[in-house]
Amino acid sequence: LKVHYFPKRILGAVLYSVYLEGFLFCKVRYSQLHHWNEQLRRIFGKGVPAFPPKFYLAMTKSMADERRAQLEQYLQNVSIDPSITNSDVFISFFRKLQQDTFKIQTQQSFLDVYLADGRYLRIDIQTSDTAERVLEVVSYKIELSRELIGYFSLFLIQDHNNGELSVLKKLAEFELPYVSLQSMKESPCKIGIRKWYMDPSLDKMLMNCRTSVNLLYIQVRGWDFSVSLAQFLELAQEVQHYGYIKLAPCSCDYPEAGCTAAIHVGNNEISCCIKLPSNQIKEVSFKINRVRCWQVTFLGSVTGQGLDQFLELRFEYNDSDTWRWIAFNTKQVCIT
Template identity: 55%
Template sequence: MKMHFCIPVSQQQPDALGGRYVLYSVYLDGFLFCKVRYSQLHRWDEQLRRVFGNRLPPFPPKYYLAMTTAMAAERRDQLERYLQNVTADPRVIRSDIFTEFLTLVQLHTLNITTKNVALAVCLPDGRSVMVEILTSDTAERVLEVVAHKLGLHPELVGYFGLFLIRCFPEGKLSVVKKLADFELPYASLQSSEVENCKIGLRKWYLDPALDSMLMDCRAAGDLLYMQAVQDFEIEWMKPTQAQREELKALQKKENQTKFLELSREVRHYGYIHLDPCTCNHPEPGCGALLSVGNNEISCCITLPTGQTQDIAFQMSSVKCWQVTFLGTLLDTHGPQRTLNQNLELRFQYSEDSSQQWFVIYTKQAFFLSSCLKKMISEKMAKLAEENSEMQIEVPEQGRSKKPPSQPSQQKDYFNFLRKSKMKKAAGDCVWGTLTEEGL
């Protein structure tokens, strides 16, 4: 599954010999991830090719003459596409070569040395778990440490994730981003310019039916209960009045099992809510409150007249989407950490034989895209499991066995664009039926 890498800016820097080189600012999910030179990425690509060969996407070629402005822009775009495509292969991103390089460039960019530190990881009930880690430990490693400390069964760790979460005094919260497995939580926390940010532990699936996979583990059940209570208190869940009263009574009795059973019947249980934003439907400038989960995008739209409309977009009818960076970087020669968050996510929706684009203007466009991809991957995993159960091999004497056909290549369902590239790429994002390989 491709990741949200982009290189919106590059800078020329003097080298030790009096010449100049280009330093590329690489962003992941809209946040500064690292700054690297072309030569560093080229050596990394060579190391990866010794292991993975032609599995890798093409790497931008070297230029032996001075680059023009157009050539420099083209290389930046090519490096951006390379980083997006190289992360589409799970075997590559799980390799030591991949992780070790990205660990080093993250540390180097932020001038962080490898040392022991204590990291506070917030739980949904407001408590924090203190873990002893290295500054160079990845999110995958930190998650394993936290899970071990909580007594979470190792096979269930993948149902949870570490998130960058912004906390507000009144108890509200905003999920800023999901940390990728190879990100360094310590570095991400240091580099973020978002106020009151913490590293938080939350479940990372959007199909409520998956709760059943975790209920036999006491630690997992405790975490699900904590998050359900938190979502109830901050009004991410939408219970009826009768459900609300019953949930309060069960919470007071600390009856976790019954609380979770009832929660799964509540509207928007297990959904992730985004901060208030705007959209273009049914007319430009409408306010929007989005929540994502259970294979749908739920949107409460406030019209200019003050009236509200509730719309649910089913993921089975979402044909493609793209995140577009509309703004410019602030202080491009300074220590910027986040993009000027002038972002939009637009998705193509098919209903009753008609198609239209729905545009959402939100600072959380990258995180919203991650949620959409998560729902797609969960749906594909469920379909694959159902198909494998239906396929029963019946031996036939003399029957010729054909090798399994290769899945057709599908166009990617997600694009990241900058405003200057919108017209060029507007027609490049339509996909048909997805396959697991397409993710």
């Protein structure tokens, strides 16, 4: 859970905007978080991180900035513990916040969940159903073995005018797909099911299930082999960037400022085809085990809805035994 806070005062109370993976997720007041923290402590005791204290005097700008930083750190620490994130008190709290923020009441509806080949399943849902619940329903309808559900996830996908698709983010298990989709209604987005892991060797775990093999098969587009699906997947694994997620072109400062990059993410690396200002092409692979630390900076949003966001991914990388910071500007930071 990556969150950012931008204060807005409503009727005397500061309203914080919470961003999940760079997209507006919900809005919340300090008092709501304080009450929720007390609920968590009654259930989980000392396992709950320290909550930012109240201020009984008017907050200065520096105090407000400190509180924002503390609240962000608190939520990030809370979301690390699966026993908390899987609890009813966690899920119900963020369910209500997400619905209240986008003014969507709980009611019967339907949701189209797309496969990688453009086909979709229309499923009956409650607007308050979580991504975990929706994924279970989809898996049941397509007869995906229950033991293999964990290898797949729901994603928010942008549909461009030229027919290209961009994977914007993986939906968190406690996120409400219907609400998240409605929050992006001004842009052509859809919910899709895809494998979520980046290690191609895990494909072997799915080969004994017809449905999982079909899902893998249709996710690898643009090929036409007159062989069985299993043979096709074995052949496809020999192709460069098999199993990787392709990101939209973006700007970067490696090896110099003013470069653009075509990026594939997977198998513990960020593989880049970088175009230099001189129009020369440079192939680079950033290995994850050579990254010492990283940070995501939310640089702003034109509308506040997410698709107009400006995000920067910076990581410190061991480049030829020298540590240096490398930056990419992309909407799809969460995928990396």
